[in-house]
Amino acid sequence: MQEQELIPHLFRTEFSKITAVLCKLFGMENVNIAEDIAGETFLSALETWPFKGVPENPAAWLYTVAKNNAKNLVSRDQVFHHKITPVIESSSPTGYEIEIDLSAKNIADSQLQMLFAVCHPSIPAEAQIGLALRILCGFGIDEIANAFLTNKETINKRLFRAKEKLRAGMVVIEFPPENEINSRLQSVLTTLYLLFNEGYYSESQDTVLRNDFCLEAMRLTYMLIENEQTNHPDVNALFALMCFQSSRFEARKDANGEMVLYQDQDESLWNQELITKGAYYLNRASRGEMLSKYHLEANIAYWYTIKDDTKEKWENVLQLFNQLLMIGYSPIVALNRTYALSKVRGNEAAIIEAEKLDLTTNHFYFTLLGELYKDINKEKAKENLLKALHLSKKVTEKQIIQNKIDQL
Amino acid sequence: MDEYILIFRHEDGTKVASPDQLQAWMKQTMDWIGGIAAQNKFISGTGLPFDGAKVVGHNNIVTNGPFGDIKETIGGFIIVKADSVDEAVEFAKGSPVLQGDGNTVEVRKIAKRDGTH
Known part of the structure; x- marks a missing residue:
């Protein structure tokens, strides 16, 4: 180096x-x-x-x-x-x-305890992510500002408020007592999950930095796996999910830094080592009875590492999305589930279900409808994609939607 | 928005389905519930296996079953959110339980805990 x-x-x-x-x-x-x-x-x-x-x-x-x-x-x-x-x-x-x-041991212990302190349930999620990036991952204020597409002042203010909360909440830096580990671990996992997504879906042009965010989230998650008391199935599942997602880092952007959609990605750029690693931890996560949302998401991510459109793949993905929605609703999962449904039962059946979703302020909703109508009714497809274009705010997304309109 | 329970009534609980049938039926049920959950209208639900079912009668007489005198039995339920009973009925119409001749889905409003019902 x-x-x-x-x-x-x-x-x-x-x-x-x-x-x-x-x-x-x-x-x-x-x-x-x-x-x-x-x-x-x-x-x-x-x-x-x-x-x-x-x-x-x-x-x-x-x-x-x-x-x-x-x-x-x-x-x-x-x-x-x-x-x-x-x-x-x-x-x-x-x-x-x-x-x-x-010493290595005290460093590891202190970092793990800090992780629990920063992710204390009394601290708002957004503040947890900022604190984690700064204190646990050591990112500079300007780097954090870059990733959040904002300025240093905003990040400084956010961190200041977060630290105030830590002080006011009298959060102690310690390993949670045995009977609280499970519940405290849940908020740690949520923060690590969001931290990873912050890097994975960030609009920032700084690819190296975005990947670093993801790698840091993985490092912290791995720290939990290394500790016997926190090596729970859902931690392994989250780590597997992160491995599968990050296996596509290289394939997600083209030479000009433009986003490459999943179906257009060059599979040879997918990192097989990370896929194998993901499978290993997913397997470890599957010991025991626990089925968390991370298990379901990691399983879905596993199927996405197989590029071919097989019946088996989409039927499994659809069932996993069904289960994920039953655990907790989110608009993006509802839309993804409808896409999987179209792959299993055809676009017409999926359009009927999609129109019940009532997500008319969400540009992904209209992008999905545009996609489903593409081969059935070009006029309707265009109409929906134009609505999506109108609703979308991010430049990269607008570009993707515009490309879809041009291809009709 | 009110909550409704959709109760799956099977005409004959003694009918045994093959594993393949069961699997296909499970998938259909999950797709049906997934469709409701995708609208953020699913609350909870469960299947009720017939194995080991008992009925406690008058004078605490316990019988195996619900089979015997009454053949009809409950195979499970889900609880949904709906704007009206009609919307809940629309959800019920999609239930794979109704593929069985004689089976029904009973739609009932859940009593509110504020004493108004």
């Missing part, structure tokens, strides 16, 4: 590790201090490395500097000293000397 790439990459992984350990030590109310120390550490690296060269073990170098920065801050800053010393003294056997444990 080149030096220019190495530093931001290291920054992300090590930033989140250092922040998690310090935050665990200082308490959630001092999350900003933890971030500042981590940030200062990287500033030192950026000032030193270009001249002296990257040290042999960059992570160890960073840990040493972070430890010193933290110790200096504790002894220098009287206010912080008074606030933090009782906390440290109670956790450190030596009393006055602060011990910062940056």
Whole structure:
């Protein structure tokens, strides 16, 4: 890896590790201090490395500097000293000397506990995602702003409010008690699922960054698999889903960065290694009785890794969408289910069902109707696609709909 | 929006279907319910297996069944949201249970818990 790439990459992984350990030590109310120390550490690296060269073990170098920065801050800053010393003294056997444990085990434990803290049910979902991206994944404010297609001020404000919530909610950084793991895990999984989708469906032109979001969501999910207490079937199912989805990264964009629809994708670009990995974790998820929405979605995603339009594929997909809707309604699942129905029972049967859906403010609804009418009634197909074009707000989507109209 | 229960009444609970028939029937049932769920009108439901069914009668007399004196039995139900009983009836018309001659789907409004029913 080149030096220019190495530093931001290291920054992300090590930033989140250092922040998690310090935050665990200082308490959630001092999350900003933890971030500042981590940030200062990287500033030192950026000032030193270009001249002296990257040290042999960059992570160890960073840990040493972070430890010193933290110790200096504790002894220098009287206010912080008074606030933090009782906390440290109670956790450190030596009393006055602060011990910062940056061992692999403590890093992993702290990150997992931070994950549960950030995904605490008292924090709104949007805030959880922002916090996860910043604190757990180490993305910069400008990177987060880029992915959300907004500016740094908005993201800063959002993070500020989220941290206020963490403080006000008195969220403690700890592993949830045994009897709460299952319910707490649900909100963690929801956030990881949304975090992945944020990367997968982001409108941002920065493909590398979007993939990084997805990879980070996968890394955090994998952390849960590695821990015996959180290695639940639904965690494995979510990880399988992420593997299947990300197997299509390379095929989803063409040379000009334009979106390539599933049916037009070059299968040879699908990552077989990730597909195999997904199948492995889906298999592990299937042990036991549990059937979560992640199981159903991972199963659907599995069928989508088989490109051929077989009867078996679509019948299975239709049944999975039926089950998914019975667990919980969502407009996009209702539309996907109707598309699967058209593959099993033909477009005419699907049109009858589609017209009952009553999603007339949703441009995907009209895109679907346009697609279903394509070979039956070109006029109606065009009429629906024009409605979709009118309702859609994103440039890439408008382009896709326009292409469909042109092809009629 | 009110809630309605659609009760599947089978004319003869003793009829045994082949595994293939059962599987085909399950798929049709799931497609039917999926269509209702796609409209965000499905609340809950379950099948009621006939195996091991008992009837507790007057004076706590327990009989196997619901077969015997009465042949007709309940095979399951779903609860849906609907604007009117007519809409609930339209949902019921799609039920694969009705493919069996003599079977019926009973549509009943669920009592509201606010005391008005």
